[in-house]
Amino acid sequence: MARVEFKNVTKRFGGTRALKDLTLTVEDGEFFVLLGRTGAGKTTALRSIAGLEKPEEGSVLIDGVDVGDWTAAERDVALVLQQYSLYPRLTVRGNLEFPLRPKGRRMSEDEIARRVERAANTLQITHLLDRKVERLSGGEMQRVSIGRAIVREPRVFLMDEPLSALDAKLRESLRVELKALHHELGATFLFVTHDQVEAMSMGDKIGVLRSGRLVQVGTPSDIYERPANTFVARSVGSPPMNLIEGTLSGSAANLNGISLPVAIGMAGGAGPLTFGVRPEAMVLEQGAPGEARVFDIEDQGVIKILSLDFGETRLHATVPAGTHVKRDEIVRFGWKPEKVLTFDRNTGRNLAFA
Template structure:
């Protein structure tokens, strides 16, 4: 195993800068998850680490070694892609053993057997060793592809969207298996995904990318609860966070946020007073996650006031174990997560409650979290 260090890493493709001065330290044995939308630079970053793409600028260190000039097969880095890339004419055992028989390795047959069997047991595919890929399920194929990367005993393991193409039920199961595997392999790992559920449930640390730049790094729970900016707050959660442009109203020691159309009034909790004072502006974007709002009344409007607002039902969907309500409140559309047993009619009057203790505040110009300015 080894640590991984990226120093001001950049990659340009003609006029497109895919990765922009990216710096990151990954500790020996750490499992980090890199989250971002399509085009964020996630896969390019993995390819720069693996050496299959040459950086325009910057340095890659594995342990204490600067590896920029070292060929990919000599870096002791293994990469598993979204596609399984299994050899269709080789059985599972032969697919697992193939990297160990590549030119330059020439491991003894006994060691190859030991490694293959060890990985097969760890990934619970030991009963599949004689099968051809065409006789495997998608989940089994994914485990074989992962095993082929792990059997090399790499210093750094790179996983590029390894389960994104699986169905929802299988993705959930594979997330559980990856979490268990993480405690066993102790290999420095960079796991790339666009799925926020994977990002929050896996890994020791979360790295959020957008347009080739790191937006935030931290423990998954910390990033979810304290996003650095509007982009990060929108990326983590479905439905997305509600964002309400507001004016700051000061009444002595009390602070309120009033939506620009006047339809929503929220009291500012004491723990945010200092951040607003330091911010100094008179307008903010208030961020409220759908799970931090509740339905107070429906069928008739309740009493609108501080931390409660009236509106009309626009859309209601049942999604498995929860409901998602979209309500028109003034000029805003607000999403609310509801218990599955509730039901609503289109254009029905509704009153919503807001848990302002969970509110997030962003600067309208920079879109940064004012608590992190």
């Protein structure tokens, strides 16, 4: 159990900087998700904690101790990778025992058996214990590699997109299991993913990375409701937040010739703005000020997701499944004024964050 800190960590690969001045704290027992696209530096951050990468500047602290000079073995962290990385030619049991066997740990056979047993029970792989790892399915392999992390009882669990190689159904069930596991062990989890749904559904806290920089840290609802800039607004949520260019005059937003109300005391000013509104905060009703053409309808059962063409801008709106609309129909829309955010059009910054 441990607290992990990054202090001004910078890491270069050749000419490109994978991490730029990253400062971040993961509290003890937290399920922290690093969210970012490919190349955002999230894997590098993870590997810096594991000791597989040495940052050029800054320091990585575990429980307040600078571990810069520690080897991967000394750091006592467990790493689960996307590629499973099970040890070949061994059984599942052999793989689970592997981290407990090396010399220097001097663990009793009883203790090894007890830990393997418990990990296998937790992950429901007891029936697979004597099977060779080559004969396992993808989901089973990933369970084993998570099991190999559990038996260690490490200070920190590091997971690098462990679910990405699995099919959708399995991914969902393992997602739930991982959360349950975290709850049960109470250990610190640092989970890396490019999948915002994964991040939102699993994380106690999310850190959004973009080209090696930390853009925003917060709880999933923080990130969803108060994105720090248009990048986060676009990255999180499916469909993403609607971003509409316009200006503010008094308590009304002027968008492409129409005027929609906004909350009183809205941060803004006279400059060019981008208004952000979540699809579920869009309202379709007769007599609303906006006018748009229905481009596509996605029926998801409980709700329908509409793609609307509003001038040059493509908007999304989620409406109850009972709503009757047709393709190419002209609909009228408004929004819930209290849900509207304003961003600086040039910097993309959320203006509510002064």
